[in-house]
Amino acid sequence: AQSVTQLDSHVSVSEGTPVLLRCNYSSSYSPSLFWYVQHPNKGLQLLLKYTSAATLVKGINGFEAEFKKSETSFHLTKPSAHMSDAAEYFCVVSDSSSNTGKLIFGQGTTLQVKP
Amino acid sequence: NAGVTQTPKFRILKIGQSMTLQCTQDMNHNYMYWYRQDPGMGLKLIYYSVGAGITDKGEVPNGYNVSRSTTEDFPLRLELAAPSQTSVYFCATQLAGGLTSSYNEQFFGPGTRLTVL
Numbered sequence: 300a301q302s303v304t305q306l307d308s309h310v311s312v313s314e315g316t317p318v319l320l321r322c323n324y325s326s327s328y329s330p331s332l333f334w335y336v337q338h339p340n341k342g343l344q345l346l347l348k349y350t351s352a353a354t355l356v357k358g359i360n361g362f363e364a365e366f367k368k369s370e371t372s373f374h375l376t377k378p379s380a381h382m383s384d385a386a387e388y389f390c391v392v393s394d395s396s397s398n399t400g401k402l403i404f405g406q407g408t409t410l411q412v413k414p
Numbered sequence: 415n416a417g418v419t420q421t422p423k424f425r426i427l428k429i430g431q432s433m434t435l436q437c438t439q440d441m442n443h444n445y446m447y448w449y450r451q452d453p454g455m456g457l458k459l460i461y462y463s464v465g466a467g468i469t470d471k472g473e474v475p476n477g478y479n480v481s482r483s484t485t486e487d488f489p490l491r492l493e494l495a496a497p498s499q500t501s502v503y504f505c506a507t508q509l510a511g512g513l514t515s516s517y518n519e520q521f522f523g524p525g526t527r528l529t530v531l
Contacts, residue, residue, distance in 0.1 A: 308454075331518055342504060342522040343457075350518065389456055393518060399464060400445050400508045400518055401472065404456030 301326045301392045305405035313413050318377040320408045322390030325371065331393035332373045333402070334364055338386045346388075349373065360384070385412045415440050418523035420505050426529045427495040435490040435526050437505030445508040446488040447472075447520065448480065450501040457504060463488055495530045502527050 306321040324330055334346040347358025354366045364375045373390060388408045394401040421436045437446065444465050449457035459472030463482040477499060479491040492499060506520040 303456075333519075335522075342524045343506075344522075345519055348519060391456075399462060399470070400447075400510075400520065401459055401462060402447075402457075402520060404458070406454070406456045 301328075301330065301394055301403050303390050303392050303403055303405040305388075305390050305408050307408050308406065309409045309411065311411040311413060312380045314382055315379050318375070318380045318384065318410065320375040320388050320390075320410065322373045322375065322405060323371050324373060324390070324392050326392060332364075332366065333391040333393070334358065334362070334373075334375050335389045335391055336386050337389065337407075343389070346375070380410075380412045382412050382414065385410055417441060418505055418507055418521055420503075420523040420526050422526060423524070424527045426531060427492075428531060429495060429497065431495050432491070432493045433495070433528075435492070435503055435505075435528075437488045437490070437523060438486050439488075439505075439507045439521075440486065441507055441509075441521065442485065443507035443509050443521075444485070445510060446482065447506040447508070448478070448488070448490045449504045449506065450474065450499075451504060451525075452501050460490065460503075492528075497530050500528060500530045 302325045304323045332349040335343040336346050337343050346362050347356045349356045349366045357363045362377050390405040391402050418439045447462045448460040451457045458474045461480040463469045469480050503526045505523040508520045
């Protein structure tokens, strides 16, 4: 069975400093992995996705993530945080045991950006 | 294109009441999903549909029902509302299956915030 663990429930950074949000996954199959962002009282927006192409994935707003099979990790990074990055971030794995597109969500990491 | 729309945005129900959460999409996507998000948690799948006339249970289906008579609409029905169903409900769509294709991206609606008192 697939699962996702986000290692930090809350991350606080200063504006202009790097962001690292950590995610480990468990999957019996070659996984599809995603990062979604949720701003307060909004729906979810896809930041980036990995689907067995390049292991370094670039997304929107300067975010990127690296798929590391040996470490079963898919950490999200950004070189320089902006105030507008403050939000909830979800690491997500697709249920690859079927063709239904079902997603399995991590519990989320709240990113706080301090001025 | 409106994308994925959900109504209502907010609703307060009394215990035992019933209601239907509406989800409509104009993206011509085959797959549709209902999730719930409890405070401080990720989303959990309630029901999903891979096409008109086909629905299946997700992780937390108890207390809910769905139907999919058209490609565009995927309503979620709550019967006998309970306080445990207080949550934010999200509808999502996906073009099709295909795990390594460009099809496997889900698009989310803005959510319905439901409180059961």
